[in-house]
Structures are given as structure tokens and as C-alpha cells.
Amino acid sequence: xVQLVQSGGGLVQPGGSLRLSCVGSGFTxxxxxxxxxxxxxxxxxxxxxxxxxxxxxxxxxxSMKGRFTISRDNAKNTVYLQMNGLKxxxxxxxxxxVPFFDSWGQGTQVTVSS
Numbered sequence: 001x002v003q004l005v006q007s008g009g010g011l012v013q014p015g016g017s018l019r020l021s022c023v024g025s026g027f028t029x030x031x032x033x034x035x036x037x038x039x040x041x042x043x044x045x046x047x048x049x050x051x052x053x054x055x056x057x058x059x060x061x062x063s064m065k066g067r068f069t070i071s072r073d074n075a076k077n078t079v080y081l082q083m084n085g086l087k088x089x090x091x092x093x094x095x096x097x098v099p100f101f102d103s104w105g106q107g108t109q110v111t112v113s114s
Contacts, residue, residue, distance in 0.1 A: 001026050002024070002025075002026040002027050002098065002101045002103040003024070003025045003026050003103075004022050004023070004024050004096050004097075004098065004103055004104065004105035004106075005022070005023050005025075005105065005106070006020060006021065006022045006094075006095075006096055006105040006106055006107065006108045007020070007021045007022075007023075007108070008020040008021050008108060009094065009108035009109055009110045010109070010110070010111070011111045011112075011113065012086055012110070012111070012112055013112070013113070013114050014086060014087060014088060014112055014113075014114055015085060015086065016086050016112070017082070017083060017084045017085075017086065018083050018086065018110060019080055019081065019082050019083070020036070020080065020081040020083070020094055020096075020108055020110075021078055021079075021080055022034075022036075022078065022079045022080075022081075022096030022105050023076070023077055023078050024077045024078075024079070024098065025077065027098070027101065029074060029077040030053065030074040031053055032053065032098050032099075032100050032101075033050060033051065033052050033053060033098075033099055033100070034050070034051050034070075034072060034079040034096065034097070034098060034099075035047060035048070035049065035050040035051075035096070035097045035098075035099060036048040036049050036050075036070060036079075036081045036094060036095070036096055036097070037094070037095045037096075037097055038090075038092035038093065038094045038095070038110075039092055039093050039095070040089075040091060040092040041091075041092075043092075045095070046060075046061065047060050047061075048060065048061065048064060048068060048070075048081065048094070049064070049068060049069075049070035049081065050070070051070045051071065051072050051079065055071075055072065057069070057070045057071065058070075063089070064090075067083065067084050067085045067086075068081060068082065068083050068084075069081070069082040069084075070082075079096055081094065081096075083110070086110075086112045087112060088112045088113060089112075090110060090112050091110060091111050091112050091113070092110060093107045093108065093109050093110075094107065094108050094109075094110055095107050095108075
């Protein structure tokens with residue numbers, strides 16, 4: 001079955017960096033578009049970034065552009081979200097997602113606080 005296992009995240013000070021990873025299994029990873037979402041307390045889940053099979057990447061929210069980067073390593077069945085210049089408002093649970101299967105990772109807490 002399709003499975004997405006996330007790692008990374010944690011507590012970081014404002015201005016710091018984190019990298020989230022998501023390893024996929026149970027499907028042909030290289031032919032699927034992949035996304036990252038996040039959900040802050042009391043808010044709806046929002047799309048952060050998407051990467052195509054060819055590696056074309058889009059970061060959706062203007063507040064994250066220039067700070068967040070999505071990438072993939074098909075040889076490792078892994079999609080990454082590199083987050084730099086983190087702000088307290090980036091605090092959320094982050095999820096990886098495979099749209100084709102509507103499958104989600106287990107979620108990873110990112111907390112930005114001094």
C-alpha cells in the first residue's frame with residue numbers, strides 16, 4: 001500500500017533552518033507529483049509547495065517564496081522541504097502528500113520560537 005513516512009522538524013529559533021524529508025513506498029515514486037502542506041493551530045490546511053515528476057517546483061504562498069524550497073530525489077524515493085529564515089508564523093504541522101492517491105504522511109511538528 002502507499003505509505004509516506006516523514007522525518008525532520010522540531011523546535012528552531014526564528015531565523016533558523018530545518019529540512020523535512022518524506023520517504024514514499026508502495027508506488028512508483030518517480031512518476032508522481034508530490035506536495036507539502038501545513039496546518040497551523042486553528043487554521044485550515046494550506047498548500048505549501050508542489051514538485052512535478054520532472055522536478056519543476058512551485059512554492060505557493062508569497063510569505064514562503066524565497067525561503068522554502070521543495071526538491072526530490074527519485075533514487076531515494078524522497079521529497080524534501082528546505083525551510084530557511086523561519087518565522088514564528090511558520091509554526092505548524094507539515095504534511096507530505098501524493099495527490100494521485102490522496103495519501104498523506106503522518107505529519108511533522110515544526111515550532112519556531114525563541
